[in-house]
Amino acid sequence: MIKKYLIPLWLLCMPFALAAQTNSYRLTDFYGGEGTVRLQGKSASVDIPIPLSSVAEVDSALLTLEVVSSQALIRKRSQLYVRFNNATIGQIAFDPDRPSLVSEVTIPNALWRAGFNSLTLAVSQHYAEQCVDGNAPELWSEINVYNSTLKIATSINEKRFTLDALSGFFNPGIGGQRNVHLYTAREVNPLLKQKTLPIVAQALALRNQYQPLIIQHESFDDGYVLPQTEDDFWNEQNIAQYERTAWYLEPEQEQPVHVLVGTVEALSPVLSDEVINDIDGAFLKAQRTPAFVKGKKIIVPASYRLIVSGTTQNEVLEAAKALAVMDDAINPISQVKVLSQSQMQPDALQRNRILNPDNHYAFEDFGVPTTQFRDEGDFNKRVSFRLPADFYVPENASVSLLLDFGYGAGFGPGSVMNVKVNDELVHGLALNNINGQSYRDYQLRIPARFFKGGVNNLDFAVTLRPPLAGVACDDVPGSHLVFQLDNSSVIELPSAGHVAVQPNLAMLSETAYPFARFKSAPVSSIAIPSDDYLNTALTLSAKFAQAAQAPLLNVEIVSGSDISAEGSVLVLGTPDTLSSIEQEEFSTAIKATKRWSYRLQNNLYNQIRNMTDDKSFKEMRIDGNTVQESDLGEQAILTAQAHPVSSDTDTLFIMAAQTPELLQARVEDLVSLSLWGQMAGDFFAWKDALSPSLIMQVSEKYEVGEADDNWLHLRLWLSNNPWYWLIGFIILVFIVSMVIYLLLKRRNEQVQDSW
Numbered sequence: 010m011i012k013k014y015l016i017p018l019w020l021l022c023m024p025f026a027l028a029a030q031t032n033s034y035r036l037t038d039f040y041g042g043e044g045t046v047r048l049q050g051k052s053a054s055v056d057i058p059i060p061l062s063s064v065a066e067v068d069s070a071l072l073t074l075e076v077v078s079s080q081a082l083i084r085k086r087s088q089l090y091v092r093f094n095n096a097t098i099g100q101i102a103f104d105p106d107r108p109s110l111v112s113e114v115t116i117p118n119a120l121w122r123a124g125f126n127s128l129t130l131a132v133s134q135h136y137a138e139q140c141v142d143g144n145a146p147e148l149w150s151e152i153n154v155y156n157s158t159l160k161i162a163t164s165i166n167e168k169r170f171t172l173d174a175l176s177g178f179f180n181p182g183i184g185g186q187r188n189v190h191l192y193t194a195r196e197v198n199p200l201l202k203q204k205t206l207p208i209v210a211q212a213l214a215l216r217n218q219y220q221p222l223i224i225q226h227e228s229f230d231d232g233y234v235l236p237q238t239e240d241d242f243w244n245e246q247n248i249a250q251y252e253r254t255a256w257y258l259e260p261e262q263e264q265p266v267h268v269l270v271g272t273v274e275a276l277s278p279v280l281s282d283e284v285i286n287d288i289d290g291a292f293l294k295a296q297r298t299p300a301f302v303k304g305k306k307i308i309v310p311a312s313y314r315l316i317v318s319g320t321t322q323n324e325v326l327e328a329a330k331a332l333a334v335m336d337d338a339i340n341p342i343s344q345v346k347v348l349s350q351s352q353m354q355p356d357a358l359q360r361n362r363i364l365n366p367d368n369h370y371a372f373e374d375f376g377v378p379t380t381q382f383r384d385e386g387d388f389n390k391r392v393s394f395r396l397p398a399d400f401y402v403p404e405n406a407s408v409s410l411l412l413d414f415g416y417g418a419g420f421g422p423g424s425v426m427n428v429k430v431n432d433e434l435v436h437g438l439a440l441n442n443i444n445g446q447s448y449r450d451y452q453l454r455i456p457a458r459f460f461k462g463g464v465n466n467l468d469f470a471v472t473l474r475p476p477l478a479g480v481a482c483d484d485v486p487g488s489h490l491v492f493q494l495d496n497s498s499v500i501e502l503p504s505a506g507h508v509a510v511q512p513n514l515a516m517l518s519e520t521a522y523p524f525a526r527f528k529s530a531p532v533s534s535i536a537i538p539s540d541d542y543l544n545t546a547l548t549l550s551a552k553f554a555q556a557a558q559a560p561l562l563n564v565e566i567v568s569g570s571d572i573s574a575e576g577s578v579l580v581l582g583t584p585d586t587l588s589s590i591e592q593e594e595f596s597t598a599i600k601a602t603k604r605w606s607y608r609l610q611n612n613l614y615n616q617i618r619n620m621t622d623d624k625s626f627k628e629m630r631i632d633g634n635t636v637q638e639s640d641l642g643e644q645a646i647l648t649a650q651a652h653p654v655s656s657d658t659d660t661l662f663i664m665a666a667q668t669p670e671l672l673q674a675r676v677e678d679l680v681s682l683s684l685w686g687q688m689a690g691d692f693f694a695w696k697d698a699l700s701p702s703l704i705m706q707v708s709e710k711y712e713v714g715e716a717d718d719n720w721l722h723l724r725l726w727l728s729n730n731p732w733y734w735l736i737g738f739i740i741l742v743f744i745v746s747m748v749i750y751l752l753l754k755r756r757n758e759q760v761q762d763s764w
Contacts, residue, residue, distance in 0.1 A: 031162040032183070036154040039128075045591050046130070051143040053386070054131035059159070062207070063123040066166035067186025069438065070116040072128075075156040078103040078110075079138045081147035089150065090105070092129040093120050094458055103150065104132070109614050115737030124182070136610065158202075165265060170297040172340040178266045179216035188223035189213055190267040193546070194275040195228040196548055200322045201271065202543065203565045205329045207535075207550040209317055209528075210272055211560045212333035214551035221555075221680040224547035229257035231278050236308055236707065239241045253281055254309040255298045266313045272325055284316070291328040291347035292318045316344075316662030333560035334358070355530035355562040362558045363395045363527060366402075366505035370394075373496040377468070380494045383474050385634060386489025390494055396502075397527035397559070398520035399509035401716060406457040406503040413495035415447035416440050420490065421476035430459040430467040440492070443476075450499075457503055463519040469494055494629040501691045512662050512691035519686075521578045523713060524564050525557035533577045534567045538586040541669040545581055552680040555571035572661060579662040582671065584594035588663055597648050597692060597707055599641075599665045641667045644696035645675035650708040658713050 037044055040057045048055065055512035061067070076089060082103045091099035091114050099114035120126075135141050141148075146299055163184045167174050180187055191206060206226065214222040233256050235243055249552045258267065265271055270275055273288040284294065293316065318333060319325040331347045352358075375394050383386040414426075435455050440446075475487035507515065507528050516522045524533045535546040546566045554561050563576075568591055572578055580590065584600050591599035645666040653661040666672035678684055678698035678729040692705040 022448040030164075031160070031760075033158055033160045036157045036159065040154050040618075042154075046152065046154055046519065047149060048132045048134075048154045050134070050150070052133055057130070057154070058125045059128055060125050060180075060182030061121055061123055062163075062177050062180040062182045062184035063121075063620075064165050064167040064174055064180075065163040065182070067116075067118045067121040068162040068164055070121070070159065070161040072113065072114045073158045073160070073301055074101070074112050074117055074130075074257050076112065076150060077153070078105075078108050078150040079134070079136075080105045080108050081352075082150075083137070085136055086133070086135040086138070088133050089152075090129075090131045090133070092127075092131065093117075094122065094126055095693075096120055096235065097618075100722070103619075112554065120320060122178075124759070133169075142406070143395065144442065149243060154530070159389075162179060166395060167313075170295045171343050172293065172295045172345065173337045173342075173597050174295065175213075175266075176216050176337040179213045179222070181220040185217060185220060186218065186264045186266060186426055187217075187649050188225060188644040190225050190227050190229050190259070190264070192229055192267060192269050192279075193271050194278075195230065195459060196275075197228070197540075198271075198275075198322055203567060204562075205317075205322070205326045206547060207564060207566055208326070208329040208333050208552065208560060208562065209268060210547045210551040211554035212329065213268070215333065215558070215560065216337070216415050217553065217555070219244070219432065219682070220550050220684065221679055223680075224544060224551055226257060226259075226543050226547060229279055231351070233257070233278075242303065253299065254301045254347075255314060255692075256301075256309050257278075258310065264313060268315045268317060270317045270325065270329070270658040272322060273320055276316070277316055280316070287344065288318050289346070291330055292316065292344070293325040293332060293347070294318075294344035296343065297624045298432040301487045312418070317444040326397050330560070330562065333562075334481055353562070356526075356528070358528055358559050358562065359525050360527060363397055364500075364502060366397070366400065366502050369499050369501040371496065372498045372500075377496050377528055379496045382471055382473060383488075383490065383576070385475055385490055388471045388492070390469040390471070392469070393464060394467075394500070395520075395688055397505070397507060397508060398516055398521055398522035399507040399527060400460070400505050400506045401714075402461075402505045404456075404458060406505075407454045408457050408503065410455065410503040411499040411501065412451040412453065413449050413497045414444075414451065415493055416445055417489065418443065419476060420445070421474045421485070423472060423474040424490075425472050425494075426472045428453065429466075429470065430455055431461065431466055432468075433459050435459060440473075442469075457505075462509065462516065462522070469689055484638065488741045499530075506714065508712055510710050511651070511658075511713045512708055512710070514647065514649055514688040514690055517649075518688040521556040521561065522527065523551040524553050524557065524579075525561055529660075530561075531576045532565065533561075534565045534574055534579070536567050536570055536572070536574075536578055536580045538546060538570050538582050539669075542581045542672070545669070545673045548676055548680060549579065552685070572652070575655050575659070577659045578652065579664060581664050583665060583667060583669065583672070590663075590671075590692040593701050595648075595650055595653075595708075598644055599648065599663055641672070642664065642696075643667075644694050644702055645672060647678070647679075647693040648707075650692040651711050658711060660713070705718075746756040 019113060031651060035310055036057060039059050046055050074091070082105055082635065084102065084104060087103040089101040089103065090097055091101070093116050098120070099112070101112045104110075110595070125477040130152055132150050136145060136147050161183060161213070168179065189300070193201060210222070210224045226742070233252070235248070235251065235291040255267070269279065273280075275287055282357055284296070287294070296314050296316060298312050298314060298648070300307055315327045317325060317326055327347055327350065328354055329349060334353070334553055335677075364375070372392055377392050381391045420440050420443070426438045426440060428436040436453050458743070471492050472489060473492060475485040475490060478485050509522060511523065537543060537546050543566070549563055550561070550566065553564060570580055570581060570586055571584055571589040580587070588600040591605060592600065645664065647662065647664045649660055650663050652661040664672070664676070666675050675695065677697065681698040683703070684695060684698050687701055690704045692703070692707050694702040696702055740755065
């Protein structure tokens with residue numbers, strides 16, 4: 010009798026044991042600076058935030074540090090402290106006889122918490138017992154954060170799968186999913202493939218925030234086939250239990266959550282009668298499926314699944330939209346029925362996380378808290394915000410910063426605050442009042458040209474120094490120093506137009522423009538020759554939503570390579586499938602016979618760039634081309650040019666590789682954190698996730714904007730063609746001079762006649 014109850018209990022525990030995984034990360038995966046961190050002076054530290062998913066439970070964590078220290082440091086007094094969430098977990102002594110070392114530190118499981126965990130690497134460095142100059146050049150140590158690693162084993166701690174746990178599974182932290190399977194019936198409805206699946210992919214990718222999400226589409230059969238086993242095994246009870254499992258899963262699937270998408274009729278072969286009876290409208294359900302075990306062999310693994318369904322295709326689409334915009338935290342339940350939705354227009358959603366020109370915002374409006382810096386040292390506070398991708402203002406426009414900040418008494422020489430906008434220094438202030446000072450509405454007027462469409466960064470770099478003691482070997486400690494930047498500080502934006510220069514792959518990578526815009530959301534499409542490219546299209550759609558930080562309801566997936574559709578289009582294909590597209594007017598043509606843009610100066614330019622280790626990929630226009638017959642090899646190509654047949658000024662993108670499978674692999678490389686941000690120009694070639702093979706600007710530029718902004722079009726065109734300004738100015742001077750000459754000549758004749 011006891012055995013009868015223990016077996017079901019064991020089956021319930023199976024999902025958590027199966028979900029355990031061990032991963033190894035470089036510290037540079039969590040740190041955005043250089044691969045080597047240099048800690049200078051008597052004391053210095055660096056904080057590395059390590060995110061952890063809310064559904065992940067840490068089973069073990071081992072930190073390996075590779076450190077190099079100065080040979081001038083003395084023993085016992087020079088150390089590296091390792092702190093995790095403010096608890097010291099390791100002390101590494103520096104030894105001048107062994108300046109290079111590799112040390113392992115175990116991070117206790119109890120210190121981990123969901124969200125961001127702070128790993129602090131701090132040093133205390135001395136070259137003498139007394140009279141140490143804190144700025145001496147020999148006081149240094151370096152941590153190679155690229156070679157330093159974190160090996161961590163996690164398991165899922167979600168015992169009751171509800172909708173509020175979705176943001177835990179699809180999470181940028183450790184334990185979050187990096188790929189997901191979308192399951193549909195074998196016969197895919199056109200509306201489902203065109204609109205619904207892209208929105209589901211975007212909804213899950215938005216929960217991953219900046220981490221890429223690889224989308225894979227699978228289908229299930231109308232009925233199951235029982236695995237072969239003894240004839241007497243498949244009794245009514247075992248068959249009923251088997252039907253409740255996720256029997257359709259691919260054997261190699263490792264990620265815990267998968268998604269079922271379709272109408273209740275299409276999903277009926279894989280749903281229980283209880284779930285089918287619940288679906289009578291737009292429907293979302295989070296469900297945990299049990300494992301099916303025969304003896305000690307797992308026939309069907311346990312899993313978590315998300316159901317996006319409805320009684321009609323339009324209801325399924327509405328459920329997908331609700332998934333894209335809902336707040337998971339307020340849904341601690343397993344299922345919801347969507348009755349109605351408002352403000353679901355594509356253009357309205359795309360403006361949610363973008364500052365509106367001709368408005369003012371406090372820092373707290375975009376989630377920036379009040380910040381305090383204490384003790385001596387160098388500190389930095391970054392304030393990030395997004396402007397419309399097509400943000401355009403005249404050259405004389407300016408942005409106003411009204412800062413609220415203050416600092417305490419007892420600051421010494423060298424205490425300063427510097428303000429940078431997108432890494433450009435725009436202001437500096439000496440903190441030289443010995444009694445401290447407080448500012449309210451401290452105004453900085455910054456030329457608007459320092460700001461750009463997309464993500465902008467305001468950096469407040471603050472250096473705090475104690476006063477000089479005036480006595481040798483008697484330093485004043487800086488524990489009393491305090492600086493505060495209030496989140497009541499305000500940024501005032503000027504009025505702006507919405508015009509952008511195209512083609513520009515850098516703008517696509519940062520803001521998803523032109524697929525995502527500010528004032529409008531014209532229908533855009535990803536065109537695929539066949540369903541072999543559907544996974545690639547869904548992955549790109551998900552990445553575009555992450556770049557825009559909003560669901561793109563206007564982006565559809567269409568079948569075929571027809572580019573006659575209105576709006577911006579991204580065409581996926583191979584040289585063979587792209588041969589059907591008329592490309593005679595394109596600077597670069599990708600088909601069986603290819604036309605590439607080459608130039609001798611371009612080779613020289615790239616050689617110089619490589620020798621100088623220049624990673625900026627500065628824009629270079631290319632003229633001339635070569636027609637050749639060859640394949641693409643292992644690389645993929647992305648090009649952008651003006652849409653040749655659209656009635657509006659839209660952009661046509663073409664992405665190609667030699668085979669559909671190779672294109673999918675290259676797109677997975679492209680959406681990675683290391684490569685996506687390197688896109689630039691209008692010709693981009695790559696063959697791995699590390700660095701592009703080539704970046705060029707080969708097409709003529711043009712302006713894209715709203716129809717009522719003709720004056721802005723003209724100003725932007727003149728800004729990009731300054732020679733016309735000069736020619737126009739010379740012509741204007743000539744005309745004015747001629748008018749003055751003629752007037753003076755006429756006046757002179759009148760005077761002579763009056764004599």
